[in-house]
Amino acid sequence: MSVLLWVIVPYVTLAIFIVGHYWRYRYDQFGWTTRSSQLYEDRLLRWGSPLFHFGILFVFVGHVMGLVVPKAWTDALGVSEGLYHFLALSVGAVAGFSTLVGLALLIYRRRTVGPVFSATTKMDKAMYLMLALVILLGMWNTVAGSVPNLSGDYNYRTGVSEWWRSVFYFNPKPELMAAAPIGFQLHALVAMGLFALWPFTRLVHVFSAPVFYLWRPYVVYRSRSDRLGSRAAPPGWDRMETPRR
Numbered sequence: 001m002s003v004l005l006w007v008i009v010p011y012v013t014l015a016i017f018i019v020g021h022y023w024r025y026r027y028d029q030f031g032w033t034t035r036s037s038q039l040y041e042d043r044l045l046r047w048g049s050p051l052f053h054f055g056i057l058f059v060f061v062g063h064v065m066g067l068v069v070p071k072a073w074t075d076a077l078g079v080s081e082g083l084y085h086f087l088a089l090s091v092g093a094v095a096g097f098s099t100l101v102g103l104a105l106l107i108y109r110r111r112t113v114g115p116v117f118s119a120t121t122k123m124d125k126a127m128y129l130m131l132a133l134v135i136l137l138g139m140w141n142t143v144a145g146s147v148p149n150l151s152g153d154y155n156y157r158t159g160v161s162e163w164w165r166s167v168f169y170f171n172p173k174p175e176l177m178a179a180a181p182i183g184f185q186l187h188a189l190v191a192m193g194l195f196a197l198w199p200f201t202r203l204v205h206v207f208s209a210p211v212f213y214l215w216r217p218y219v220v221y222r223s224r225s226d227r228l229g230s231r232a233a234p235p236g237w238d239r240m241e242t243p244r245r
Contacts, residue, residue, distance in 0.1 A: 044109040047102075163177045
């Protein structure tokens with residue numbers, strides 16, 4: 001079971017994530033969009049969207065620090081274990097709370113605003129559900145990891161993080177995740193479900209950056225004039241001649 005959950009499932013998820021994005025871009029470029037609903041309602045969107053996007057950005061940075069950067073690197077930089085966990089708890093809690101509040105506002109807006117709800121697809125609903133579960137489980141692990149009575153003094157940097165890196169080193173160590181608390185296991189499984197769903201939802205817009213705008217030709221605007229055969233519009237109706245019989 002540990003091999004199935006922590007070796008096979010991660011690689012299947014990674015394959016779906018990569019191949020799914022290629023297929024989506026290759027055959028559904030017109031659907032590669034956020035499906036913006038700003039025209040329908042912008043009051044709740046003005047608050048919910050920045051809270052969610054900036055919050056999820058800091059959550060992503062925190063995961064990079066926790067999963068990608070080994071403990072030996074931060075130790076070499078002189079970052080103590082206490083300082084690291086304090087930053088992880090304080091910044092992670094604020095980022096997670098902002099993301100959760102922003103997501104709640106976006107879901108409330110999508111459910112209560114008629115035109116926005118009508119434009120909501122089944123994949124949107126599945127995406128919001130998975131996002132909410134991932135965020136809630138992540139916040140629980142952040143808080144529980146700082147309370148010894150809840151986490152059992154578990155250090156995810158020597159467990160979950162090493163398992164995550166071992167998957168990308170193609171030398172998976174499923175025993176590390178098998179020994180992790182149930183909260184971390186659920187968080188990892190739901191996150192893998194979200195990544196498998198990712199290519200088929202509006203989340204693909206994360207990989208849409210206006211890079212080509214840096215070297216595209218300038219858009220030239222010209223004022224209307226009488227040149228090139230154009231003429232100014234007369235102030236009234238044009239006179240029409242009475243047809244002869």
